[in-house]
Amino acid sequence: MIQAFQKKAVIVRAERFAADIVRFTFHAPDIARVARPGQFVMVLSGPGSDPLLRRPFSIHRLSGDGNLSILFKVLGKGTRRLALLGEGDELDLVGPLGRGFRFEGVGPACLVGGGMGIAPMHFLLAEMLREKAASAPRVLLGARIAAELDFLAAEMEALGVQVTVATDDGSLGHHGTVVDLMHRLEEKKPWTVFTCGPHPMMRAVVGYCGRAGWRCQVSLETMMACGLAACLGCAVSRPEGGYLHVCKDGPVFAAEEVAWL
Amino acid sequence: MIQAFQKKAVIVRAERFAADIVRFTFHAPDIARVARPGQFVMVLSGPGSDPLLRRPFSIHRLSGDGNLSILFKVLGKGTRRLALLGEGDELDLVGPLGRGFRFEGVGPACLVGGGMGIAPMHFLLAEMLREKAASAPRVLLGARIAAELDFLAAEMEALGVQVTVATDDGSLGHHGTVVDLMHRLEEKKPWTVFTCGPHPMMRAVVGYCGRAGWRCQVSLETMMACGLAACLGCAVSRPEGGYLHVCKDGPVFAAEEVAWL
């Protein structure tokens, strides 16, 4: 049985980046203790019933003893309300949820993160290195503008790996998309690519891996009402028909498990 | 046509009293300029639709140039959400609304406030004195405990009038209700009593005035959806049948205008 908890957690650190990106670090030892990279938490943005549902956020990184962070962009009602909070405020979290990345003994690994999809990459990289599961993983990050990924690239570099970046507006690194950077990977190596980001980006990464014969794991996003495998709302199509559920069977899938229409 | 405005107003001062009483002072010059004692404002407690409706609060006092204050007790969802706000926060107000106290040339006047019904009494007293409408008005205030009225009594005394207080628990002044204090008024004087407070208290005050042959104006509270004379929800029964509307015909009524069942 998966171990998961419903906890009230205090925000011990609140950071703001670019115009609309927020990082909250919570003290949630029970959740942090069992969390795996690629898993997520369901967060209640405040009291009352408008907005009603919890919002899903991937676990961005662990720090100190029992602290875990989420990194989110302000989009709609829920994230807007969350962004008003600060250090000392308490939030209701449920997690860790879902099935994360599988990287035991994976050989050459490449992490490809785009936009907010970069969030789970830090935790994945840190665990890979800690568990010595992959030798010198490569990291490719893409975002619209430098301010959305410079601090993230720096923090991953601080773990001792090489990080290559691309920005849509060319304000940092390669002027283009993160998929362009994949050409820099030596073709013959048996890469396993771990990717998360906007759907079109992931579709391109999966296509590239297919052509190059590399294995690929994707972390998907769908609308979620529960995140607890109860509502069956988070369906994604399987190539052979029928559906898998992102909160239960994912959010991380082997690329071939899901249909990429 | 009554002059009223819908304004965004910044909280310039936020004060907390007793366990659950809050005073906000807003900068709302347009509203303050035309406001009369006994009128009220409809306040939106925050964004979103839960809670949905505005809450009515009487205008407690004016201060400085264009500042007006409300004084409220935390009761349910709306006041609880309001109480989380502080200086610098902006609130959406509609007002001044309703028909206030009529005190031009009123002769001996006595203000009888109970609990949160004390809120409009400061504004009434200040205007009476400023317009020299009543000579040496008497002020009788009652509340559950000292902490709910001591600061209010002091602020009204600072306007140069004698204030007599009663507390249910006897922690300040007379150990009993504010209605007991009415015996201290010289009977023969043609008092006009202005009262606001819990319904049972006002019923007792109206009864006392009836027996003593004194005129009495009451400020009533009912559930309000609009406060703008549009929904017709704020009905109160008339002695001769049919209804008046608290937000339009009141909130201040001559005692005989409404049925005191």
Next chain:
Amino acid sequence: MAVTKPDLQVHIGSLALKNPVLTASGTFGYGEEFAPFVDLARLGGIVVKGISLAPRPGNPPPRVVETACGMLNAIGLENVGVERFIAEKLPFLRTLATPVVVNILGDSLDDYRQLAEQLAGIDGVAALEVNISCPNVKKGGVAFGTVPEMARAVTAAVKQVASQPVIVKLSPNVTDITEIARAVEDGGADAVSLINTLLGMAIDARSRRPRLANVVGGLSGPAVKPVALRMVWQTARAVSIPVVGIGGIATAEDAAEFLLAGATAIQVGTANFVNPAATTDIVAGLERYCREQNVSSVREVIGGLRV
């Protein structure tokens, strides 16, 4: 070529409106109450409080209670009656450059007919909106709007004598709204407006009493929007007369959703209590929406849902 000033005009039968935004009956009084907050000339139309033959005192209080993202009301159709409406309320409304729609209500077919007769030809009354959610006291209090035959009969009776376009306002408390809409279309209605309030109730667990003196009341506000939108979509596909969408509309985005579902115009009700300027904010918002959608007229949005 970027759209400069989108054309927001729409037609409901012969009634031309400068934009699709009307006020919902019972939430805007007789118009004058909102003059301090809204430039009434910028509204597409004003639907006034429901008018009956004789004045009505309304229900005992409490008459309103807040619910989750909504409110219940059991006002009891308090109104000044048709005579005082014409004498005291219409004069101010006539000064406006905005069409006035008079919502009428009755206990019997004859009530509705007499009301339509008394309002026929009256200057300042641009259209009638027939509230058929009222109980038919001659039929054991069954609401006109829940039985197709009664809905058709009351529509035909009003059409016979009315000089203005007749909009029939449907109750959502039915199994199949399209059945009632078709019956009302057969009765000769120039348009239908929907939804009126959903029948609901609230209880105070501490005192064990209903929160409304009338025990039950009408639910309105954002909470009912999904039901209202579905019923407007179904109705617009079932009848060929124009549909006016009502139910939980508070923003221009909400209004656009109802237009996409097939509504030719919309009414704003409970939102007026929360934001007295909701109607004019929505008019401005619809202009922005048309620019963003790159359409030169709001009519291009009507029924534009891509299913």
Next chain:
Amino acid sequence: MAVTKPDLQVHIGSLALKNPVLTASGTFGYGEEFAPFVDLARLGGIVVKGISLAPRPGNPPPRVVETACGMLNAIGLENVGVERFIAEKLPFLRTLATPVVVNILGDSLDDYRQLAEQLAGIDGVAALEVNISCPNVKKGGVAFGTVPEMARAVTAAVKQVASQPVIVKLSPNVTDITEIARAVEDGGADAVSLINTLLGMAIDARSRRPRLANVVGGLSGPAVKPVALRMVWQTARAVSIPVVGIGGIATAEDAAEFLLAGATAIQVGTANFVNPAATTDIVAGLERYCREQNVSSVREVIGGLRV
């Protein structure tokens, strides 16, 4: 003498429940999913996801969307089918000291009968809840729960073969819920549960597309509570069989309101997504409520509304 530990036991026909709090079908999976968050032994009952004869894949995504104080779902009754339910899901449920109610759904009368047959006498199945909101494909897709005669027929068909108490779950999308409740009572139902979801819709004004792939979906959550409460109150006065109240219940206060309106038990649905421990919080809250009301048994609250 202050009430020490209030007695929360209630009965639905022959089914004894240690308290009135059940989970609503489709919001608690097959029970196991909530084991990390809820002491399942403290629940009055668990109603599992709707089960059909054959497994169903469900509708294409998107299947859920948030609305004002509510949500729409068009899951499409995805489920493992009765065989795999008995083989794979029931074993875990049998280990619990909490009665399990199996919600059943079908496209035809025969579907329901076969399901009841296959579940008859199965250890671990304490009762059946018949979801009659499903479309009857043989009758042009008209939902069983909207036509009294069809509601009675499906109830009688299930009662003929079921070995467990039969609760029939009513759809709120009808003109008169009491008409359906009486028909179901005539058909032999041991109890009725209501409400299922209100039919609704949501549109994305920017893309002009419905937010649900299925276009329409079921509305649930706090937004529907006033309608659900009214229908429970009406139904409890119209039939003598027990009524199970469902619709927007999130707190013990909500639950108490439904009991006062006449419900013998309640089900918690959407609230489980917002607060996974909602059910057990409500059980504890009902105990507090009984103490505050100074009643020794929750049964004294049932139908206690002072009208």
